[in-house]
Amino acid sequence: MSAEDRLALDQLTTLRLRRCGAREDVISEGEVPRDVNLILSGWACRYKQLEDGRRQILAFFLPGDICDLNVYILREMDHSVAALTPLVVGELPRDALEEVMQRHPRIAKALWWETLVNAATQREWTVSLGKRSAFERMSHLFCELFFRLRAIGFTSESQCELPLTQAELADATGLSAVHVNRTLQELRGAGLIQLKDRVLRIPDLRALKEAALFNPNYLHLDHEGRGLDANRS
Incomplete structure (x- = not known):
C-alpha cells in the first residue's frame, strides 16, 4: 500500500476505540450491527451457543483481523x-469505511482478500471437524x-503466545x-509441542505440519510469507 493508503487506514482505525475485558462479548447474537470491528490488540473468537450452554468456536481473531467486513x-x-x-477494538463506522474503500482501491482489494481468506479458513475448519483425527485436528490448529x-x-523463532x-x-x-487434555499429552509425548505458561513452542515445525497434514495454501500468504515458510519449515 502507498503512504496515503496507510495514512487513511491509521485515521480510520483511531476514530473510535473500545476496550473489552476477557470473556466479554464484543457483540452478541441478536444485536443490531452498526460498525465493523477491527481487532487492534488481544485475541477474540466468533462463536455460536446452543440453548443448553454448549458452545462452538467458529474462528479465532488476532490483532489486525476484521471480525466481519x-x-x-x-x-x-x-x-x-x-x-x-483483554481486547482493544477499533469500531469502524460504516460510512467512513465505505468512503475509504471508494477512495483507495488497494485498501478495498486488501479487505476483499481478507474476506476470501476467512472463507478458506472456515472451509479448512469444516474439514478438520469432519475428517481429521483429534491428533491431526489439534496439530492443524496449532500450525x-x-x-x-x-x-x-507475533512469533519468536519457534514459539508464540497461546492464551x-x-x-x-x-x-x-x-x-x-478430557479428549483435548489427552491429545495435548500425545503431542507433548511425540515431541511436537511444548506448552507452558500460555506459550506454545514448536521444536520442529516441519514435523508438526506432517503430523497435521497441514498445507498453508488456504491462508494465501503473500510473497514474503511464502518465502518465510520455505526458509523456516
Missing part, C-alpha cells in the same frame, strides 16, 4: 464475537495459529475437555 448489512447478528483476552501469528510478527484454555481448544475443535 460486511456485517452491518444484516438486521441482526446470527453469531457472537467475544474477547478471549494455523503459528503461521498467522508469524505473518504479523487459550483447554475448554476453548475443546470448543474450537469439537472435542471434549
Whole structure:
C-alpha cells in the first residue's frame, strides 16, 4: 500500500476505540450491527451457543483481523464475537469505511482478500471437524495459529503466545475437555509441542505440519510469507 493508503487506514482505525475485558462479548447474537470491528490488540473468537450452554468456536481473531467486513448489512447478528483476552477494538463506522474503500482501491482489494481468506479458513475448519483425527485436528490448529501469528510478527523463532484454555481448544475443535487434555499429552509425548505458561513452542515445525497434514495454501500468504515458510519449515 502507498503512504496515503496507510495514512487513511491509521485515521480510520483511531476514530473510535473500545476496550473489552476477557470473556466479554464484543457483540452478541441478536444485536443490531452498526460498525465493523477491527481487532487492534488481544485475541477474540466468533462463536455460536446452543440453548443448553454448549458452545462452538467458529474462528479465532488476532490483532489486525476484521471480525466481519460486511456485517452491518444484516438486521441482526446470527453469531457472537467475544474477547478471549483483554481486547482493544477499533469500531469502524460504516460510512467512513465505505468512503475509504471508494477512495483507495488497494485498501478495498486488501479487505476483499481478507474476506476470501476467512472463507478458506472456515472451509479448512469444516474439514478438520469432519475428517481429521483429534491428533491431526489439534496439530492443524496449532500450525494455523503459528503461521498467522508469524505473518504479523507475533512469533519468536519457534514459539508464540497461546492464551487459550483447554475448554476453548475443546470448543474450537469439537472435542471434549478430557479428549483435548489427552491429545495435548500425545503431542507433548511425540515431541511436537511444548506448552507452558500460555506459550506454545514448536521444536520442529516441519514435523508438526506432517503430523497435521497441514498445507498453508488456504491462508494465501503473500510473497514474503511464502518465502518465510520455505526458509523456516
